[in-house]
Amino acid sequence: MGSGKAEEIKARIEAEDIGFVIFDNPLSPVQQRNLNRLWGVPVLDRTELILDIFAQRARSNEGKLQVELARIEHQLTRLVRGWTHLERQRGGIGQRGGPGEKQIELDRRMLDGKARRLRERLHRLARQRRTRRRARGRNDAYMVSLVGYTNAGKSTLFNALTGAGTYEADQLFATLDTLTRRLRLPNGEMVVLSDTVGFVRDLPHQLVEAFRATLEETAQADLLLHVVDVSAADRDEQVEQVERVLAEIGAAEVPTIVVFNKIDAAGLTPEVGRDPCGSIDRLWVSSRTGEGLDRLRAVLAERAAASRTVGQADAGQADAGSQSQLQHIDGGAPEAEPADHQPVVVPMAASGPSGARA
Ligand SMILES: Nc1nc2c(ncn2[C@@H]2O[C@H](COP(=O)(O)OP(=O)(O)OP(=O)(O)O)[C@@H](O)[C@H]2O)c(=O)[nH]1
Ligand SMILES: [Mg+2]
Structure with missing residues (x-):
């Protein structure tokens, strides 16, 4: 940002009585201090904003420790970034022997120690x-x-x-702590369902690190339901970002069903989509109105049953809807079934006898 731009923003801050400024990208401690001085309002960068939100939302002991660890990791990176600058600056104004350097070294050691203790406590909690x-x-x-x-x-x-x-709330990161419940499905199958922390574009690396234990549990699931806000303008980018984080935590290989949620807000109707083998791998639902959820329950029941009968490796193969599930279990030939080898989207109302409401 040039000084012209900074002045322009200063004028707007004054004219519109703006309380603070958030940057969508990282700021160095020096940039932050200078802008803060020029504008007279707090200046945050994206990582600090996200850390603040996480800190407000953390409820469990573990969640709080994870956020604290992320904060310390963030401070450490800033310490390192600020260090060379401070060193140079202090040298420049003729201070003897770099007291700044010494102080920063002390700070760094203290923070390192804190981070280590937090990590140990988190390890114990995870165990x-x-x-x-x-x-x-x-x-x-x-x-x-x-x-x-x-x-x-x-x-x-x-x-x-x-x-x-x-x-649940219309706010970012409403959920921080993984919550787990048993869920009994229509065919009597029991599955264990977990709600997890949401992802965001450019999730600060420190947060991914701090939440690693929690996120790695996600990677151990038998099935992921990737929930997508179908009414969001940037939903494709959101999908991509989530996939990136999943890969980062080693969950890319876990079988996944994409659940396009909020069809009521987008003016869509419940549908399902199938992979080339005929397995349902996409569903359109509304969690608010309940549309499409019966079908989702049926698909879950089927996947759970299939994992028990044919083993994990084939878990994704035998789930073309609740009726056809019975056919498979009764000895129908699933490999002969899918005639089309193209992904097709089947509107629920038109999906035949095996279709609409299970
Ligand atoms: N119109 C509509 N709104 C929905 C639907 N599902 C959820 N919402 C709203 O979307 C907002 C976010 O819902 P949450 O369930 O808290 O979202 P989340 O994915 O758990 O969010 P985080 O915990 O922050 O990651 C809330 O205001 C919900 O009421 C839906 O099917 N239709
Ligand atoms: Mg939530």
Whole structure:
């Protein structure tokens, strides 16, 4: 940003009585200090904004520790970035022997120590969580995780499916703590459903690191429901960003069904889409009105049943709808079934006897 632009913004801040300024990209400590001085209002960058929101939302002990760790990691990167500058500056104004350098080294050691202790506590918590899960016998259950961009409607879908009162709100990162519930499906199948923290474009690296334990659980799910706000203007970009984070946490290979949510807001009707093998891999639903959710339940039931009968490797193969699931289990020949080898989108109303409402 040139000085002309900075002056222009200063004029707007004064004219419109603006309280603070947020940059959509990283700022160095020096840039931040200079702009703050020029404009007389707080100046945040994107990472700090996201960290602030996370800090406000964290409820559980683990969530709070994760945010604190992310904050410290962020401070550490800034310390390193600011360091050379400070060193040069202090040298320039003739201070002896670099007291700034010494102070920064002390700060860095203190922060390093804090980060290490936090990581140890988080490790212990993650271990306890794994032990608890084993005790509950959840390792055998079919695990389904809701993932998606923040505000896509994961918690709303979670509530609609489980009847649980998870916090849902029209705000970013409403959910920070993974919440898990058992869900009984129409065919009597039991699955374990988890609601998770939402993703966002350019999720600060420190946050991905701090939330790694939580996110890695996602990677261990048997199935991901990738919830997409179909009414969002930038939904394709959101999908891409979520896929990128999933790859980063090692979840790219987990079988995934894309759930296009909020069809009521987009003026769409419930539909399903199939992969080239005929398996449903996309559904259009509204978590608010409940449209399309019966079909989603049926698909979940089928995937869970298939994973138990034919083993994980084939779990994605045998789920073309609740009726056809019965055919498969009754000995129908699934490999002979899909005639078309192209992905097709089947409107639910027109999907024949195996179709609309399970
Ligand atoms: N119109 C409409 N709004 C929905 C639907 N599903 C969710 N919403 C709204 O979208 C907003 C976000 O919903 P949440 O369920 O909190 O979203 P989330 O994905 O859990 O968000 P984070 O926890 O922040 O990642 C809320 O205001 C919901 O009421 C839907 O099917 N239709
Ligand atoms: Mg949520």
